[in-house]
Amino acid sequence: TVVTYKLRPGGEPALRYADVRRHFAAQLERGLQPSLRQVYEAVRSIRKQKGMLVGQGGPDGRSAGSFFKNPVIPLATLPEIALRAGRGAEEIPQYPAGDGMVKLAAAWLVEQSGFHKGFAMGRAAISSRHTLALVNLGEATAAELITLRDAVMTSVKEKFGVQLEQEPVMLGWASPH
Numbered sequence: 811t812v813v814t815y816k817l818r819p820g821g822e823p824a825l826r827y828a829d830v831r832r833h834f835a836a837q838l839e840r841g842l843q844p845s846l847r848q849v850y851e852a853v854r855s856i857r858k859q860k861g862m863l864v865g866q867g868g869p870d871g872r873s874a875g876s877f878f879k880n881p882v883i884p885l886a887t888l889p890e891i892a893l894r895a896g897r898g899a900e901e902i903p904q905y906p907a908g909d910g911m912v913k914l915a916a917a918w919l920v921e922q923s924g925f926h927k928g929f930a931m932g933r934a935a936i937s938s939r940h941t942l943a944l945v946n947l948g949e950a951t952a953a954e955l956i957t958l959r960d961a962v963m964t965s966v967k968e969k970f971g972v973q974l975e976q977e978p979v980m981l982g983w984a985s986p987h
Contacts (some may be wrong), residue, residue, distance in 0.1 A: 814981070820904045823849040824843060829856045829964075834848075834849075853854075860943070871948070873943040873944060873945045874945060874978040876940075877941055878920065878976060878977060881916060881972050881973070882912070882914075884910060884911060884912075885912045887971075888904065891972065914972065919969075920936075920966060925941070934957070935947050952980070962974070
């Protein structure tokens with residue numbers, strides 16, 4: 811993959827993520843745009859709270875970050891997912907993805923499938939701070955991590971009919987699906 815960035819000195823930061831917008835809500839209400847440095851510091855603070863910074867101590871710091879991608883599904887399938895969740899479609903965390911598609915929050919799907927923060931299988935677990943991070947509690951094997959991954963993916967697929975996709979690339983292991 812090749813990525814090209816076009817940066818301008820003094821450019822305005824993009825506040826696309828809900829957590830970042832919430833962080834700056836009071837400032838934005840007063841008409842004050844945060845600086846690039848302020849956004850950088852806010853993102854690091856938010857990620858630290860979720861245990862998503864490299865080198866952060868404890869088990870929550872032993873992860874590859876978000877383990878599952880937010881799935882993009884046809885908007886037409888949302889009513890079926892809502893029915894399976896026992897909720898109204900408007901209650902399901904979702905984001906427009908263009909062309910009749912919608913992006914769902916993988917963390918919500920995982921939680922609604924019975925997996926909570928801190929859930930462990932052997933020495934592999936879901937982070938105590940962020941549902942999408944799978945962590946090593948200490949000397950977990952790749953097989954233990956894969957067992958947990960498969961349990962989460964299978965549960966989400968069975969409950970909602972949605973196939974989660976693993977985000978990190980695992981060298982030397984076959985793709986899960």
